[in-house]
Amino acid sequence: MDAPRRPWIHRVVNRLTRPLWNMLQRVKKPFLPGGRLHRLYPLYEAIETFLFQPPLTTPRSGGVHIRAGNDLKRLMITVVIALIPPTLFGIWNIGHQFYVAQGQWVGLTEGFLPKVLKGLEVFLPMLIVSYAVGGTIEVLFAIIRRHPVSEGFLVTGLLIPLIMPPTIPLWILAIATAFAVIFGKEIFGGTGMNVVNTALLARAFVFFAYPTVISGDAVWVVPPVDGFTKATPLAAAVISGADALSGREYAPYGFSDLFWGWIPGSIGETCKPAILLGALLLLATGVASWRIMLGMLLGGAFMAWLFNIVGGTPLMQVPWTYHLVMGGFLFGLVYMATDPVTAATTNPGKWIYGFLAGAFAMIIRVVNPAYPEGVMLAILLMNVTAPLIDYLVLRFYVRRRLTYG
Amino acid sequence: MEWLNIVIRTTFLENMVLAYFLGMCSYLAISRQISAAFGLGLAVIFVETLTVPLNWVLKKYFLDPGALAWLHPAFAQVDVSFLTFLVYIATIASAVQLVEMVVERFFPALYNALGIFLPLITVNCAILGASLFMNERDYTFGESVAFGFGAGLGFFLAIVLLASIRYKIRYSHVVAPLRGLGIAFILTALLGIAFLSFAGIQL
Numbered sequence: 001m002d003a004p005r006r007p008w009i010h011r012v013v014n015r016l017t018r019p020l021w022n023m024l025q026r027v028k029k030p031f032l033p034g035g036r037l038h039r040l041y042p043l044y045e046a047i048e049t050f051l052f053q054p055p056l057t058t059p060r061s062g063g064v065h066i067r068a069g070n071d072l073k074r075l076m077i078t079v080v081i082a083l084i085p086p087t088l089f090g091i092w093n094i095g096h097q098f099y100v101a102q103g104q105w106v107g108l109t110e111g112f113l114p115k116v117l118k119g120l121e122v123f124l125p126m127l128i129v130s131y132a133v134g135g136t137i138e139v140l141f142a143i144i145r146r147h148p149v150s151e152g153f154l155v156t157g158l159l160i161p162l163i164m165p166p167t168i169p170l171w172i173l174a175i176a177t178a179f180a181v182i183f184g185k186e187i188f189g190g191t192g193m194n195v196v197n198t199a200l201l202a203r204a205f206v207f208f209a210y211p212t213v214i215s216g217d218a219v220w221v222v223p224p225v226d227g228f229t230k231a232t233p234l235a236a237a238v239i240s241g242a243d244a245l246s247g248r249e250y251a252p253y254g255f256s257d258l259f260w261g262w263i264p265g266s267i268g269e270t271c272k273p274a275i276l277l278g279a280l281l282l283l284a285t286g287v288a289s290w291r292i293m294l295g296m297l298l299g300g301a302f303m304a305w306l307f308n309i310v311g312g313t314p315l316m317q318v319p320w321t322y323h324l325v326m327g328g329f330l331f332g333l334v335y336m337a338t339d340p341v342t343a344a345t346t347n348p349g350k351w352i353y354g355f356l357a358g359a360f361a362m363i364i365r366v367v368n369p370a371y372p373e374g375v376m377l378a379i380l381l382m383n384v385t386a387p388l389i390d391y392l393v394l395r396f397y398v399r400r401r402l403t404y405g
Numbered sequence: 406m407e408w409l410n411i412v413i414r415t416t417f418l419e420n421m422v423l424a425y426f427l428g429m430c431s432y433l434a435i436s437r438q439i440s441a442a443f444g445l446g447l448a449v450i451f452v453e454t455l456t457v458p459l460n461w462v463l464k465k466y467f468l469d470p471g472a473l474a475w476l477h478p479a480f481a482q483v484d485v486s487f488l489t490f491l492v493y494i495a496t497i498a499s500a501v502q503l504v505e506m507v508v509e510r511f512f513p514a515l516y517n518a519l520g521i522f523l524p525l526i527t528v529n530c531a532i533l534g535a536s537l538f539m540n541e542r543d544y545t546f547g548e549s550v551a552f553g554f555g556a557g558l559g560f561f562l563a564i565v566l567l568a569s570i571r572y573k574i575r576y577s578h579v580v581a582p583l584r585g586l587g588i589a590f591i592l593t594a595l596l597g598i599a600f601l602s603f604a605g606i607q608l
Contacts, residue, residue: 147578183591189578195570198594204598360602368606377602384599387573388566391439 019054024048042142045134046149049073072191073289082281083335085274090267091119094280097221097264100147101228108262122222123267126161129170133177134160141186152191158183159199159335162268163328163376164206165219173208178203196383197342201378217371220264232265233258234327234365234372237318247314258325269331279334290340291347295354296333296361300324305364315366329361330377337382344386346393353389355383411544415555421531421601422563423593428531430562431522433589441518442568445526446561448504448519450554452526453535456500460493460536461546468492480579493536494527501527529579531560567592 024047030037030043050073095115096108105111134157140151160177180202185194204212213219217229233253257263261271270277282288304320311317324330337343337357346352356379364374371377421427428449435445466472468489471482479549505523509516516523526532535556570592579588 145578145580184595187580187583187588187591188574190581193574193579195574195576195592197598201595201598204601208598208601273601364602368603372600374602377599380599381602384566384570387569391569391572 006264010394018084021052023254024051035056035399036284041142042146042149043139044141046185049148050151065392075153078281078287079335080151080158082278083155083162083268083285085277086268086271086331087162089261089274090121090162090273090403092116093262093270094119094122094222094267096262097166097230098224099271101230102224107275118222122217123161125170125175126159126164126166126168126267129174130160130177130300131157133174137181137186141190145190149192150191153181156185156198159268163203163266163331165200165265166222166267167219168206168213172206176205176209179205187327192341194341195387196337196380197336199381200336200376200380206381207376213369219272220266230264233263233325234265237322237326238372239314241269255322255325258322266328266331269328272325275330276332282338287340288334289340289343289350290345291350292338292354292357293333295351296337296358297324297354299355299358299360300329300362302355302359303359304366305362307362307366312365313332315372323365324361327365327373328375329358332361332379333358336375336379342383342386344393346388346390346397347387348396349389349393352393353386408547409435411548411551412558413553416559416562417600417603417604418606420469420563420600421534421556422560422561423597424577424604425534426593427534428529428560428595429593431525432531432560432567433586434572435519435522436564436568436589438518438571439565439568441515442564444508444512444515445519445522446557446564447590448508448523448526448555449532449560449564450469451558452504453548454492454502454531455553456532457535457539457556459496459500459552461539461544463492463496463539464489465546468531469593481541489534489540493533493540497532497536526545531556563596566596570596589601 016345028044028048029035031041032038037044070213091116092112095118096105097112098118099105099111099115105115120246131153134153138311139149141147157177160180161173163171175272184198184201185191190196203214217231217235221228223229236253253263259272262275263270279288279293283290283293301324304323307316308318308320311325318326339352344350345403360378360381361375364371364377366374368374415421422429422432422520431445436442437498464472466475470484470486471481473483491579497572501524504526505516508519508523535553538556539552542552542553567589571589574588
């Protein structure tokens, strides 16, 4: 059978990247079995398969009926691409909050360049620390345990700074990353074997070990002066409920502000359109499960609506539509809950998992005064519950088969 | 309503295993198999719901200082509270004996899966712990029933969750020195972090 003629773009890219490929092949020899640097083969392999198609493919003559150009590496890179919009917005927003706090360039379109530069000044070190620490650990484990380095950490390493406040000390970020990568992932065998979402574990670690750097009113904006505080919409709503959001005390936290995201908060979580853009890509490529996303949205909306009816504390009175755009709910829903490794894997299980994650997020946020941000903990809780959900769903399937023959 | 609060609190907030780290031995040993974990969890629920109220009755009418006054006014000065541990353990041991006989008669497969750990529930600290917490906290009878049930439910939830996670990671490439018990301890810690989400809730 003739190989189908490849589209012209393939040929152009092929021609352009040929020298790089040749170079890689030239230096490959010492890394192969018997070579001097064979122990470092995972490192070589990581670079080669990051740039080019992995050499291991199912042969066409192998009788395989389903073929897709997808594999673990492309799956993970898709998530990284989907994370770009919230990242870019987050960088701008760091600078925006910084200058607004000074009373300078309050308008959204003013001072674009200084704001971005300020944002980069804060965000890039965080990203570098997270990638350097996590990447080093990952590569060390890969070399010692001889498993391939995968792009999984590109996702985790980008997610970790995105769910931290911009003022977090870099050494805490480094410790949290190291803890999460070692105890959350590598000791279980690396990518695809972890039980809880690695990035969330890093955040939970900071949350419980160093609560002062990740909660309260002083950490969400890079302070122009010492002791500067500004509450997030969520923290404001804990005190005064919907009043805070209608713009009396903490102007301007209206619905559109929460939606468009020029508000203080964790770096990546604020801008909902950017997150939805990422969600669109994840759904279109089938990387994330729409069942989990929809289930979590329904669970969160239902629970918040239920609290609206009860309406005891200020936070219970916040309309459910606000709850969906406040805090990290949407970010967690799109990028965290849908992590295919830690989520439930059966289809009914995904619905249950998503729904409960949304419901628990609202319960923890509203009922637990200590943690207004419940999304992280709700998803962690569902991560550890997912295997049980899957088990029960499978048991149910087996029993149904036995009954109906 | 107060009883429901106690059940929820002891199940989630003050989970015997994940908040107090009691009952570790059977928790770690039996969580290798989901069905056995279900069985042991149910047995613990039963034993705790039975023994905590029973011990409450014994405490009220036997162990408390002056509790024996209902026998004869002369006993009002008698204080046998030094027997507390002995009496509680005796109650628990007999309840476990009961469970063991029932399980052996009706669920032989489960009986074999649990092995030595079924009689060892007697010395499971989660169960003695529940009775001692009841002793400390001055519950009423109804509350002690709710507390016993909640404590058992918490243990059930924790062990079933751990068993299902261990089932999920059975093909994971776990670091060699940590295979088995080591990774179970780390999973317990991760479960504990996840359950921390309820800490601080006021009911």
